[in-house]
Amino acid sequence: MNAAAKPLDVAIIGAGFAGIGTAIRLRQKGITDFAIFERDDRVGGTWRDNTYPGAACDIPSRLYSYAFAPNPDWSHTYSGSGEILGYIEAMVEEFGIGPGIRFGHTVTGLEFDEPSGLWDISFAGKRRKVKARSVVVASGPLSNASLPNIPGIETYEGHKIHSARWDHDYDFTGKKVAVVGTGASAVQIIPELVERAASVKVFQRTPGWVLPRVNRRTNPLTKELYRQAPVTQKLARDAWFWGHESVALGVVWNTPLTRVVESVARLHLRSQVADPWLRRQLTPDFRAGCKRLLISNDYYPALQRENCKLVTWPIARISPHGIRTAEGIEHRFDCIVFATGFDISKTGAPIPVTGRDGRLLGEEWSRGAYAFKSVTVAGYPNLFLTFGPNSGPGHNSALVYMEAQIEYLTDAIGVLLKRDLRMLEVRRDRQDRYNARIQRRLSATTWNSGCRSWYLTEDGFNATMYPGFGTQFVRQLAQVRLEDYVLTPRDPGNAARTARDYAETPSAGHGTIATLG
Ligand code: N01
Numbered sequence: 076m077n078a079a080a081k082p083l084d085v086a087i088i089g090a091g092f093a094g095i096g097t098a099i100r101l102r103q104k105g106i107t108d109f110a111i112f113e114r115d116d117r118v119g120g121t122w123r124d125n126t127y128p129g130a131a132c133d134i135p136s137r138l139y140s141y142a143f144a145p146n147p148d149w150s151h152t153y154s155g156s157g158e159i160l161g162y163i164e165a166m167v168e169e170f171g172i173g174p175g176i177r178f179g180h181t182v183t184g185l186e187f188d189e190p191s192g193l194w195d196i197s198f199a200g201k202r203r204k205v206k207a208r209s210v211v212v213a214s215g216p217l218s219n220a221s222l223p224n225i226p227g228i229e230t231y232e233g234h235k236i237h238s239a240r241w242d243h244d245y246d247f248t249g250k251k252v253a254v255v256g257t258g259a260s261a262v263q264i265i266p267e268l269v270e271r272a273a274s275v276k277v278f279q280r281t282p283g284w285v286l287p288r289v290n291r292r293t294n295p296l297t298k299e300l301y302r303q304a305p306v307t308q309k310l311a312r313d314a315w316f317w318g319h320e321s322v323a324l325g326v327v328w329n330t331p332l333t334r335v336v337e338s339v340a341r342l343h344l345r346s347q348v349a350d351p352w353l354r355r356q357l358t359p360d361f362r363a364g365c366k367r368l369l370i371s372n373d374y375y376p377a378l379q380r381e382n383c384k385l386v387t388w389p390i391a392r393i394s395p396h397g398i399r400t401a402e403g404i405e406h407r408f409d410c411i412v413f414a415t416g417f418d419i420s421k422t423g424a425p426i427p428v429t430g431r432d433g434r435l436l437g438e439e440w441s442r443g444a445y446a447f448k449s450v451t452v453a454g455y456p457n458l459f460l461t462f463g464p465n466s467g468p469g470h471n472s473a474l475v476y477m478e479a480q481i482e483y484l485t486d487a488i489g490v491l492l493k494r495d496l497r498m499l500e501v502r503r504d505r506q507d508r509y510n511a512r513i514q515r516r517l518s519a520t521t522w523n524s525g526c527r528s529w530y531l532t533e534d535g536f537n538a539t540m541y542p543g544f545g546t547q548f549v550r551q552l553a554q555v556r557l558e559d560y561v562l563t564p565r566d567p568g569n570a571a572r573t574a575r576d577y578a579e580t581p582s583a584g585h586g587t588i589a590t591l592g
Contacts, residue, residue: 082193084492085109086207088182088426091120093461093477094213095163096141099170100485103143106492110205111172112196114181118167120215122160125260127241127414128267130156133259133288133370137308138315138472144169145308147301153290185210186429187456192497192565194457209457209488214425216462216539221418223255227392227399234410238264239417247271250409253278253398255390261414262369266377268412275383276406278390278398281527282357284340285369316545319471323544326364326470329521336363347375356387361526364469416529430455431500443536445513447506447559448551450484456498456563457491459484464538465513467530469522471545483552490555490562498563505559516542 084106087094090113101109117123132139136149139159144166150158167173181199188195196205220239222228228235236242238260252272254261257279268275301308325332340363348354357375359366378385388400397407424444428436434454446452449466450459461480468476491499517523517537522530530539541548 080206082206082208083108083110084207085209085211085488086194086196086205087111087211087213088196089113089120089213089215090115090118090176090178091122091213091215092163092474093215093481094120094211095166095172096477096481097211097213097461097485098172098175099141099143099166100481101488102170102172104485104489106485106488109175111176112180112182112198112205113176113178114199116178118176119160119163121217121239122156122163124220124239125156125241126243127238127260127264129263130260131263132156132159134319134472134474135315136162137312138319139474141166141474141478142309142312143478145301145305145312147298147305147308149293151290151292153288182214182426184427184429185458187431187458189431189498192457192563209459209491211459211461211484211488212425212463213461216467217417219418221416222413223415225255225390225393227394230395231393231397231411232395233397233408236410236412238412238414245410247410249273251407252276253406253408253411254414255398255411256414256416257281257283258414258416259367259369260416262371262374264412264414265383266371266373269377269380269383273382275380276386276408277378277383278386278400279356280389281361281366282359283366283369284337284359284363285343285357285371285374286336286340287343288370288372290372316471316475320544320546323470326368327520327522327542327544329362329364329524333363333521336368340368344375348379350379353379353385356385362521362524364521365524365526366528366530367469428455428458430458431498440538442534443532444538445506445510447501447509448483449541450480450552451487451501451506451560453501453503453506456500459487465510465517465541466548467540468545468548469540475545476541476548479549479552483555487555487560490557494562495565496562497565498561500561500563501559502561513542 085101087097087109090111094111095118098109098111115123131153133153135152136154140146140162146162182196183199184197186195193206193208194210196207220237222237234245236245247268248271250272252268252275254265254268254275255278257277262285265275265277324330325336344354344357348357377383386400388402391399391401394405397405399405424436424440430436431454436452436455444464446460446463449463452458461477466476466480487499520542522540523537531537
């Protein structure tokens with residue numbers, strides 16, 4: 076590959092769920108000139124990285140998978156991370172995506188060249204850039220593990236492990252272990268650690284709402300049924316989808332159903348924790364749904380094991396031998412596990428992106444990220460995001476949302492290529508109107524009801540969640556409406572045109588497309 080090589084039609088950044096899904100759908104739509112640039116040496120993204128003991132998905136696998144790649148063989152209702160990674164790898168194999176992946180390519184910047192309508196992509200440690208007519212950013216919101224900014228963390232002399240960078244060589248047997256954090260990762264790790272470590276102290280800053288999880292092994296007859304009659308698997312997926320959709324009423328918005336969700340969680344707590352003082356420490360003081368709901372049957376029992384203790388005093392600092400809490404006690408540990416989440420880009424851009432006229436996405440997003448329908452951004456033609464701003468569900472499968480984005484952006488790329496456009500750029504007025512509506516609707520959601528979560532910026536701006544039902548999110552992305560975009564032909568003699576102009580041009584299509592052949 077060299078700078079003079081023919082530009083790619085599509086460059087995809089990241090070989091996780093979104094990147095692989097994009098590649099599959101591009102290929103199925105007849106777009107084959109693409110490459111996936113992956114910084115690691117293996118596909119899988121978050122499911123490659125999160126291998127901590129107990130790592131699993133808290134959305135049922137039937138729904139946490141692509142509709143275009145159903146898997147009759149899920150072993151349980153909720154699968155472990157290894158099985159999910161196996162599913163992603165099997166898709167790569169089945170759809171022949173492997174040859175298109177370039178491992179060991181860490182993208183360090185994207186720069187748009189307006190005269191040619193091409194993106195220049197630069198990589199860490201590589202002199203040569205790659206040019207592409209379109210770029211899909213599929214690097215994932217949860218890809219950068221972050222250690223918390225606790226004073227003294229660098230002075231700690233014991234072993235440090237982050238949940239998303241598990242050290243499988245470390246033997247916990249007989250060790251004194253601390254776990255910092257009580258989010259979705261921690262509630263899966265703690266039940267495993269108490270089985271092995273001599274003692275586990277859990278440092279909780281905020282207790283979460285915990286709902287019970289019913290995890291069943293898939294019966295071989297059911298697998299066979301799904302194989303023989305795929306429609307039954309689709310029905311099962313639909314049933315899970317609508318079940319989760321109904322939960323939105325109590326999780327996305329603060330309604331009487333929120334009280335029902337809280338009552339179920341309280342009952343769960345009461346049935347599993349007899350000690351009233353511990354129950355009090357574990358009872359949240361925010362509305363259910365404001366932070367991510369936790370789903371676990373074994374977290375509360377693990378906390379009550381003899382070798383486990385919940386610490387609710389705030390952490391004052393980390394010392395060379397352990398953790399000092401605000402009341403002055405020093406807790407000594409062999410190992411500290413940080414289940415403290417990720418460095419999530421809600422402000423700034425995940426990678427430096429320079430758009431039309433030298434504008435910088437990081438600067439434009441410095442107060443919070445925004446996009447049109449989470450996928451395109453005015454000023455950055457031919458650039459498409461997966462899991463972009465305001466596309467997070469609080470109640471349903473992220474993969475349903477991701478699949479909708481993939482359908483939309485692969486159709487839009489089809490328009491770009493089929494019509495031989497230099498630029499396909501969302502109109503700023505459409506983007507502004509869309510975001511004004513999103514932010515207005517967000518103000519009425521539980522996420523904006525006053526708790527601290529990774530959904531919000533320091534200023535309380537919500538750049539992550541979609542304030543509505545999954546069905547609404549999917550519907551808004553069902554068609555690429557060309558009137559939302561400015562389409563600029565490659566022929567430099569022609570000025571930028573909107574879809575209306577195209578409607579007047581016999582050779583060019585117009586209006587709305589649903590799919591592209
Ligand atoms: O991270 P989190 P996570 N001092 O940010 C605490 C996905 N996921 O890795 O709540 C003390 O949720 C922090 O405390 P507080 C899912 O989308 C999915 O658990 O901020 N504590 C919190 O308790 C999830 O939302 C699955 O007060 C500190 C914890 O660390 C996302 O990943 C499974 C601290 C961080 O919780 C992240 O989950 C696992 C400090 N300085 C994860 N800093 C599925 O099953 C942070 N904390 C699909």
